[in-house]
Amino acid sequence: MNTYKHLKNVLDYNIRKLAEVSSIFCENPECDFTRERKLNFETTLKYIICMETGSIKDELLKLNDYSIETPTASAFIQARDKIKADAFKTLFHRFNNKTHKDKLYKGYRLVAIDGCELPIDNTIYDQETTVIQRSKNSKPYSAYHLNASYDLLEYTYDDIIIQGEAKKDENDVFCQLVDRYKGDKAIFIADRGYESYNGFEHVVKSGNKYLIRVKDIHSKTSMTRSLGPFPDDEFDIDVFRMLTLKNTNMIKACKELYKFMPSNARFDYMSKENPWYEFNCRAVRFKISDDTYECIITNLDRDGFSIDDIKALYHQR
Numbered sequence: 001m002n003t004y005k006h007l008k009n010v011l012d013y014n015i016r017k018l019a020e021v022s023s024i025f026c027e028n029p030e031c032d033f034t035r036e037r038k039l040n041f042e043t044t045l046k047y048i049i050c051m052e053t054g055s056i057k058d059e060l061l062k063l064n065d066y067s068i069e070t071p072t073a074s075a076f077i078q079a080r081d082k083i084k085a086d087a088f089k090t091l092f093h094r095f096n097n098k099t100h101k102d103k104l105y106k107g108y109r110l111v112a113i114d115g116c117e118l119p120i121d122n123t124i125y126d127q128e129t130t131v132i133q134r135s136k137n138s139k140p141y142s143a144y145h146l147n148a149s150y151d152l153l154e155y156t157y158d159d160i161i162i163q164g165e166a167k168k169d170e171n172d173v174f175c176q177l178v179d180r181y182k183g184d185k186a187i188f189i190a191d192r193g194y195e196s197y198n199g200f201e202h203v204v205k206s207g208n209k210y211l212i213r214v215k216d217i218h219s220k221t222s223m224t225r226s227l228g229p230f231p232d233d234e235f236d237i238d239v240f241r242m243l244t245l246k247n248t249n250m251i252k253a254c255k256e257l258y259k260f261m262p263s264n265a266r267f268d269y270m271s272k273e274n275p276w277y278e279f280n281c282r283a284v285r286f287k288i289s290d291d292t293y294e295c296i297i298t299n300l301d302r303d304g305f306s307i308d309d310i311k312a313l314y315h316q317r
Contacts, residue, residue: 002099002101018045019042025041025090026083026084027082044076044079045091047076048080051063055073092157092160099156103151105313107185108185108209109183109187111152112188112317113147113188115147117143118144120142122141125142126164128167130165131143147163147168152189158183159177161177174196185209187209188203188211189314189317190210195214195297197243197259197279201277202268209300211310211313212296216293226241226255234293234307236285237283239280243267244259244276245261245270280299282297282302283296284296286307286311
């Protein structure tokens with residue numbers, strides 16, 4: 001059972017194991033953490049993980065019980081900068097492997113993918129993190145964008161990708177998280193912003209399932225508009241489209257059969273030599289209030305997953 005004590009012991013154990021081979025995770029392995037100091041590799045790693053939202057000075061004082069021998073903020077920053085980001089990635093995966101317990105829904109893990117903005121120091125200006133807003137009264141700001149996959153039944157993070165907010169690409173991240181996934185068969189669940197033909201097919205090629213919320217049929221930018229027409233009510237319909245890079249008069253005239261993919265829309269499974277791709281999905285629309293609907297695109301089998309199942313799965317997310 002994953003009690004607090006057990007989880008803490010697993011974390012401490014894995015930090016110690018990383019410390020035994022700390023040179024692998026140091027920027028300068030010949031000299032970093034080679035001398036005996038209070039801020040060694042293991043302690044620095046623990047401090048970083050345990051820090052909260054206060055200043056570095058205040059957090060260090062709390063972690064050292066306000067001792068007069070508390071390391072300075074400058075010393076901590078120098079020690080922190082010696083550790084590669086790979087140390088945290090390795091610790092993350094080792095900890096997950098030691099604490100993972102399968103919890104399944106109809107034989108599937110439920111893996112939700114979502115993102116959030118992490119503001120950083122606004123004196124930092126670069127092409128990756130600084131967002132220049134269009135409004136004249138809005139100032140530029142800097143942030144990272146954290147994209148995470150999360151097991152809805154186990155309540156654990158499965159994977160993360162961090163991007164600069166100015167360069168974020170949620171569709172690309174969705175594909176990466178799907179391609180990197182190595183666990184049991186899963187249903188990838190995501191909200192609007194992560195939907196794309198390319199992402200759907202990455203899930204299909206991986207042998208897993210997807211359930212993605214999209215904009216309603218009345219939205220001018222909704223994916224469902226290109227997959228319709230649909231009735232203006234609840235529905236559960238199988239959809240077929242032949243995706244193509246060609247944009248001939250025949251393609252334009254048969255929009256209920258063909259879907260033109262422009263050159264700026266990434267799709268990894270077509271090329272000039274092979275400009276056709278058969279796309280199949282299930283489009284579901286259901287009421288959530290008297291005049292409000294949700295639209296879902298999925299490849300879940302209708303025999304195994306009813307509309308009520310799909311409602312419950314999206315509600316889980």
